[in-house]
Amino acid sequence: MAGPKSTDGGTTPIVGKSAKSGASPQGSGRFRSLVHRLTGRLPRLRVRTVVLSAVAVVVLVGGGVWVLYGSPWLRVQKVGVSGVEVLDADEVRTAAAVPLGTPLASVDTDAVQTRLSRLLPRIDQIEVVRSWPSGIGLKIVERKPVLLVEKGGKFIEVDEEAVRFATVDRAPSGIPVLELTPRRTVGPQRFAGEELTLAAVDVVAAVPTPVVGRTRTVKVRSYDSITLELADGRTVDWGSSELGEEKGAALTALMKAAPKARHFDVSVPTAPASAVS
Structure with missing residues (x-):
């Protein structure tokens, strides 16, 4: 069978696949060379990027540390x-002993709290805060006396947790004086002074507010024998520190029902009693 012929009568040459696509061996070689150069550079680019990133991190961290601890800007x-x-x-500042000029970030706030608690027992709660850029704040909550213990002409203040925290020359107004006169008992009913003080604190917390303000003395002979003496001479037999809320309500009702009574007994709140004399 005869092959294809050209228009001039000659045989038409067969064109190869590479010739149809327009590619040439020379062009293909250039492409491979370019790819090789690019892939050869990639590892070097990655290394350079990592190095530059590490340097940047070191500079930033070092600069931050210097700003916090070495610069003159962030100091107390x-x-x-x-x-x-x-x-x-000023008394609190002296006890806190925070040195001026020290870097704010280096102030040991826990140590400041410890010093204040040790040197100023009147302080109940302490919060030490950094006030950027150049201050330290001391937020104080003082203990409040609910009872007084007289000793040597002075008065020891006792707070709601039965903590004896300060001694003052003059009794604060409106705070009753605690008299502990425990009676001698035999057997397991004996209580230590701390327990009796805590019982008295619980009683004061349960006594109606208007009555607390008029209470002159809280006498404690035993755990179940606590008596209140009011400023006008009236007395309240409270009993133990248990059922404080019920006893407080019973006392309020008794005082309204018998305003001329001189003695009130709420030791059994379900059966309160009062007496004129």
């Missing part, structure tokens, strides 16, 4: 005190 210039009532602010 003032110590503020808030929440004090009886204590003096």
Whole structure:
């Protein structure tokens, strides 16, 4: 069979696949060379990027550390005190002993709290805060006396947790004096002074507010023998510190029902009693 012929009568040459696609051996070689150069550079580019990133991190971290600890900008210039009532602010600053000029970030706030608690027992709660860029704040909550213990002409203040926290020359107004006169008992009914003080604190917490303000003395002979003496001479037999809420309600009702009574007994709140004399 005869092959295809050209228009001039000659045989038409067969065109190869590479010739149809327009590619040439020379062009293909250039492409492979370009790919080789690019892939050869990639590892070097990655290494350079990692190195530059590491340098940047070191510079940033080092700069941050210098700003916090070495620069003159973030240093303690003032110590503020808030929440004090009886204590003096300068007294609190002295006990806190926060050195001015020290880097703010290096102040040991836990150590400051420990010093204040040890040196100023009147302080109940302490919060030490950094006030950027140059301050330390001392937020104080003072203990409040609910009872007084007289000793040597002075008065020891006792708070709601039965903690004896301060001694003052004059009794604060409206705070009853605690008299512990425990009677001698034989057997397991004996209570220590701390337990009796805590019982008295519980009683004061349960006594109606208007009555607490008029209470002069809280006498404790035993756990179940606690008596209140009011400023006008009236007395309240409270009994133990148990059922405080019920006893407080019974006392309020008795005082309204018998305003001229001189003695009230709420030791059994379900059967309260009062007497004129």
